[in-house]
Amino acid sequence: xxxxxxxxMQRLDSDFDIDQDDVGFESQDxxxxxxxxxxxxxxxxxxxxxxxxxxxxQIAEVSNILxxxxxxxxxxxxxxxxxxxxxxxxxxxxxxxxLERAGLGDTADAHPPRLERIPGFVxxxxxxxxxxxxxxxxxxxxxxxxxxxxxxLQTKIKNEGEAARIRCPGDGCNRIVDSKSxxxxxxxxxxxxxxxxxxxxYVDDKDHLRWCPAPNCVYAVDCRIKDKDLxxxxxxxxxxxxxxxxxxxxxxxxxxxxxxxxxxxLKKCEDDSETANWISANTKECPKCHSTIEKNGGCNHMxxxxxxxxxxxxxxxxxxxHGTSWYNCNRFEEKxxxxxxxxxARSRQSLERYLHYYxxxxxxxxxxxxxxxxxxxxxxxxxxxxxxxGMSWIEVQFLDSASQALQQCRQTLKWTYAFAYYLARNNxxxxxxxxxxxxxxxxxxxxxxxxxxxDQLQGLKVEMMDKTAYCTKRRIILLDDTAQxxxxxxxxxxxxxLVTCTNQPLGQWxxxxxxx
Amino acid sequence: xxxxKRIIKETERLVAxxxxxxxxxxxxxxxxxxxxxxxxxxxSPYEGGVxxxxxxxxxDYPMTxxxxxxLTKIYHxxxxxxxxxxxxxxxxNWSPALQIRTIxxxxxxxxxxxxxxxxxxxxxxxxxxxxxxxxxxxxxxxxQQHAKA
Numbered sequence: 001x002x003x004x005x006x007x008x009m010q011r012l013d014s015d016f017d018i019d020q021d022d023v024g025f026e027s028q029d030x031x032x033x034x035x036x037x038x039x040x041x042x043x044x045x046x047x048x049x050x051x052x053x054x055x056x057x058q059i060a061e062v063s064n065i066l067x068x069x070x071x072x073x074x075x076x077x078x079x080x081x082x083x084x085x086x087x088x089x090x091x092x093x094x095x096x097x098x099l100e101r102a103g104l105g106d107t108a109d110a111h112p113p114r115l116e117r118i119p120g121f122v123x124x125x126x127x128x129x130x131x132x133x134x135x136x137x138x139x140x141x142x143x144x145x146x147x148x149x150x151x152x153l154q155t156k157i158k159n160e161g162e163a164a165r166i167r168c169p170g171d172g173c174n175r176i177v178d179s180k181s182x183x184x185x186x187x188x189x190x191x192x193x194x195x196x197x198x199x200x201x202y203v204d205d206k207d208h209l210r211w212c213p214a215p216n217c218v219y220a221v222d223c224r225i226k227d228k229d230l231x232x233x234x235x236x237x238x239x240x241x242x243x244x245x246x247x248x249x250x251x252x253x254x255x256x257x258x259x260x261x262x263x264x265x266l267k268k269c270e271d272d273s274e275t276a277n278w279i280s281a282n283t284k285e286c287p288k289c290h291s292t293i294e295k296n297g298g299c300n301h302m303x304x305x306x307x308x309x310x311x312x313x314x315x316x317x318x319x320x321x322h323g324t325s326w327y328n329c330n331r332f333e334e335k336x337x338x339x340x341x342x343x344x345a346r347s348r349q350s351l352e353r354y355l356h357y358y359x360x361x362x363x364x365x366x367x368x369x370x371x372x373x374x375x376x377x378x379x380x381x382x383x384x385x386x387x388x389x390g391m392s393w394i395e396v397q398f399l400d401s402a403s404q405a406l407q408q409c410r411q412t413l414k415w416t417y418a419f420a421y422y423l424a425r426n427n428x429x430x431x432x433x434x435x436x437x438x439x440x441x442x443x444x445x446x447x448x449x450x451x452x453x454x455d456q457l458q459g460l461k462v463e464m465m466d467k468t469a470y471c472t473k474r475r476i477i478l479l480d481d482t483a484q485x486x487x488x489x490x491x492x493x494x495x496x497x498l499v500t501c502t503n504q505p506l507g508q509w510x511x512x513x514x515x516x
Numbered sequence: 517x518x519x520x521k522r523i524i525k526e527t528e529r530l531v532a533x534x535x536x537x538x539x540x541x542x543x544x545x546x547x548x549x550x551x552x553x554x555x556x557x558x559x560s561p562y563e564g565g566v567x568x569x570x571x572x573x574x575x576d577y578p579m580t581x582x583x584x585x586x587l588t589k590i591y592h593x594x595x596x597x598x599x600x601x602x603x604x605x606x607x608x609n610w611s612p613a614l615q616i617r618t619i620x621x622x623x624x625x626x627x628x629x630x631x632x633x634x635x636x637x638x639x640x641x642x643x644x645x646x647x648x649x650x651x652x653x654x655x656x657x658x659x660q661q662h663a664k665a
Contacts, residue, residue, distance in 0.1 A: 124613045125522065125578055127521045127525040128521060144613075148612065152612055159580075169611055169612050169613060170613050171614050171618070
């Protein structure tokens with residue numbers, strides 16, 4: 001249970017009340033913004049059609065101002081990375097230069113793109129010189145045979161995923177292939193891909209838009225969190241496709257840990273986790289110079305190669321005290337050995353500390369995967385439950401929501417361990433760990449219930465619903481508390497030191513690393 | 517698979533119109549694989565050295581650039597330990613209208629004008645920026661040691 005002195009308890013409970021009240025009065029208080037948790041951010045999800053709409057609208061608008069046809073305006077806008085104010089400014093000032101840079105110099109109107117046969121022509125790409133070779137060139141005059149041109153565009157679009165800024169195949173030519181030329185040269189199915197890529201560049205060019213990274217998801221999310229705020233806010237967004245991801249880095253939801261910590265942690269795990277495990281399992285340190293030593297054979301009489309210290313592998317004490325009992329060590333209680341082991345333990349502390357957090361992080365990741373298997377079986381269980389107990393579909397929904405809550409809580413728990421690894425010890429950290437412990441216990445309880453056989457599930461329904469609600473609530477408390485503190489700038493940056501337990505000011509997050 | 521006309525023509529030209537200081541000879545059993553020799557440009561720390569490279573034309577050449585790397589050890593900020601080369605025309609600025617000949621000329625030019633601001637071998641680039649004289653001396657030594665015919 002929550003400690004009685006918990007400062008957030010009261011505030012959160014009242015938040016909950018407001019939430020519930022809101023449901024009833026929504027229609028009357030339209031202009032009152034519903035209470036938002038500290039860890040939530042504002043965002044909008046857009047469909048491909050809506051994104052296309054945004055583009056068309058902007059193109060039409062700018063097209064009117066500049067007096068250019070929509071195709072050319074589209075190229076100009078893409079070239080200016082959709083910064084329309086700057087484009088208009090520059091266009092007004094130096095029209096020709098802007099057109100030239102976007103690959104539109106000398107309007108194409110006078111020379112609509114067409115294929116030509118030119119006597120004596122040799123294609124520079126394939127070296128073919130047949131008299132009936134169809135050739136193509138844009139206004140820049142770099143002429144190639146149609147097959148090569150087509151193949152070039154196909155490589156660009158299909159293999160390299162380019163669209164808005166495909167250049168003329170001529171060496172050093174910066175002219176961009178315009179959409180009219182493309183229409184002439186590109187097959188219908190490639191054109192779809194081209195359109196898709198164009199839409200993509202629009203989202204890529206806009207800082208406040210981001211694609212949902214879920215496989216095959218077509219939605220993009222609009223969120224106005226600035227990059228510089230990512231240290232204080234973890235902007236988790238929820239796509240229409242039901243995927244939760246971080247707007248800052250596109251990784252899966254990693255609340256409560258901020259992006260920069262996540263990046264550091266993942267890098268560390270990639271580099272260190274296995275190595276650390278191995279070192280921990282297979283090596284000891286020289287009691288004198290702390291070189292890491294692997295014993296790969298021989299007796300217990302160790303001579304450190306670096307400092308020439310002679311010690312016993314078993315008790316870590318100095319060898320000279322061992323007398324003649326060379327091949328076994330039964331001197332566990334001797335002082336020198338005891339001290340050496342203590343020193344060993346201390347020097348291993350940082351390694352063990354990392355492994356402590358890593359193992360729990362990895363465990364939740366693994367459990368979440370296993371829970372996912374359960375989630376797949378849940379549906380089956382739900383049908384079985386309907387058949388065996390005569391419960392209705394609505395009545396078995398509790399299993400579904402329990403399983404979803406489980407997933408979400410494990411995801412959060414996983415990242416609390418990465419977060420905690422970087423926290424220095426202080427009061428705030430202790431409250432955080434209490435919250436973490438409460439959530440963890442609640443999650444493990446619920447997870448256990450899930451594995452009960454079908455015939456017992458019906459009887460557990462009420463309990464399970466309670467537990468689900470409790471888990472969700474604990475998660476909200478943990479996230480809200482952490483996010484609130486992050487937001488209020490209580491995350492003071494500190495230089496790289498190992499954990500210190502000494503007097504730190506109360507009520508401030510302290511990280512053991514320098515954050516950007 | 518028949519050899520594309522483009523590759524045949526290019527090979528013929530490489531043999532017929534030799535470029536001074538550069539040679540590229542295709543393997544007998546693989547017309548897409550070339551043994552390349554480039555002379556270090558005069559007035560550069562690589563002067564007097566002959567550098568071996570391997571060059572391979574991938575299936576979709578010339579839509580994609582040739583793959584090429586140094587076999588001779590060389591001390592250069594844009595060439596790494598494995599002989600890989602950082603050169604725009606081999607990557608984003610490749611054009612199908614470019615040829616083996618032009619690429620090899622670009623590489624020779626790169627030897628004459630190292631660009632430590634766009635490095636591939638970070639340690640070398642840093643040396644180059646901190647103490648250019650010493651870096652050039654090292655490059656010269658490496659040339660004497662590894663690139664002597």
